[in-house]
Structure formats: structure tokens, C-alpha cells
Amino acid sequence: MLTRRTLLGSALTLPALPLVGLPRTDLLNFRLMREGSPIGTHVLRFRPDPDGVTIRIAVDIAVRFGPFVLYRYKLRGEEVWQNGRCVQASSTTDDDGTPQFMRAIRRAEGLRVEGSGIVPYVAPANAMIASHWNDAELQGPWINLQNGKLLYPRVKAIGPDPVRLANSIRTPASCFSITGPAQIRIWYTPSSTWTGLVFTAKDGSQVRYERVT
Numbered sequence: 001m002l003t004r005r006t007l008l009g010s011a012l013t014l015p016a017l018p019l020v021g022l023p024r025t026d027l028l029n030f031r032l033m034r035e036g037s038p039i040g041t042h043v044l045r046f047r048p049d050p051d052g053v054t055i056r057i058a059v060d061i062a063v064r065f066g067p068f069v070l071y072r073y074k075l076r077g078e079e080v081w082q083n084g085r086c087v088q089a090s091s092t093t094d095d096d097g098t099p100q101f102m103r104a105i106r107r108a109e110g111l112r113v114e115g116s117g118i119v120p121y122v123a124p125a126n127a128m129i130a131s132h133w134n135d136a137e138l139q140g141p142w143i144n145l146q147n148g149k150l151l152y153p154r155v156k157a158i159g160p161d162p163v164r165l166a167n168s169i170r171t172p173a174s175c176f177s178i179t180g181p182a183q184i185r186i187w188y189t190p191s192s193t194w195t196g197l198v199f200t201a202k203d204g205s206q207v208r209y210e211r212v213t
Helices: 135-139
Strands: 027-034 035-047 051-066 068-082 085-094 100-105 110-115 156-161 172-177 182-189 194-200 206-212
Touching: 035 068
Parallel strands: none
Antiparallel strands: 027 035, 027 206, 035 051, 051 068, 068 085, 085 100, 100 110, 156 172, 172 182, 182 194, 194 206
16 A cells, blocks of 8 residues: 545435445454565454444555665544445545545535545445445445545456465455556455455555455
């Protein structure tokens, strides 16, 4: 996630979506590997609520050369889901010294989004916050968690492709190729739990997410 991630859409109603992809524990924890070396972590914590779930997201990256930090990235985000719908989301990001933000809140007309350098908009009914834990995001536009931009990725199902975890064990999963504004491959288990990701950084290196828990 070194460089991750106005269009206006409107919807009077947003269909409730099943909360597939929730892990069996309250935690999804990934380590980020670049050219065989660890560079950071991406952690999602899930807190059940009476009518939904709150997801807290923390991404920390530091690319080093010896004692020197060449690149640093920090994101803190939150999503709140009620009755199968995202009712609000927010994030703050320090992208190597450049601050960014996004905020989204559900209004009568739909999910209203604002963020860094964008004109506020009402998201299309099928748009999802691109935090990856919910594989329903493969079915429509993305709302960039870092800056609120509306993205239209192209998704291609690759098929069954066991993915390697941090402990080197391979677990059954299906792979999807994402092109367009993002260039990534992402893996979900048969129960729709996010379990792996690879993306190409600006310098051409590959960054791999290896799931720890």
C-alpha cells in the first residue's frame, strides 16, 4: 500500500449486503513483504455491535535502507456497519509526509463521501469502501479508503489458487486480478475471508500481504 489507492453518483436506496468475509476471530493481521523483507503491517479489528460491526483499520509501513527510512506510510481508518449496510467510514493517512483523509456518512440520498482533493459526492448504490475484507467490493465501484476517490476497477476471476500464509502454509483460496486504477491480485477463502494480496509499488517492486492471523 505504498501509493494507494468529480465523479458523482446518486442513489435513493442502498440494498442491504450480507456481512460475508467476517473472520472467525475478531482480527485480520497481515505482514507486508517487499522483495523478501518485512516492511510493515495491515491490521483489521472487528468489534461486534448489537445491529452490526465496527471495523478498525491500521496500516503501518516503513521502507528502509540500512538505518535510513526511505518511505513511511500510516493509515488509521474505521467502518461502521448496521443492518448489513455501511453507515459511516473515515480515515486519516500520512503518506510519507502528505496528509490525506476521507469521510463517508449515510444520508437519506445515500452514502455521502468527502476526501482529499475531491468534490463531495453521493456514492453509487453498489459502491464499497475499498478496505478489502468484504469480497462484495469485487462487484462494483470502490471508494478509496485513503482519499475518498471513486474508482472503477476491472475484476477478473482467476480461480482456485492456494495462497501462502505467513507461516508458509498454503490455504485454499480463490484469486482475483484487479486492474484499472489499482493493479493488484487478491485472495479470499471459500468462506469469503480476505487472506492475501499482492500489488506493484511505484518503483516496480512487488508487495505481498501474508496473513498472520
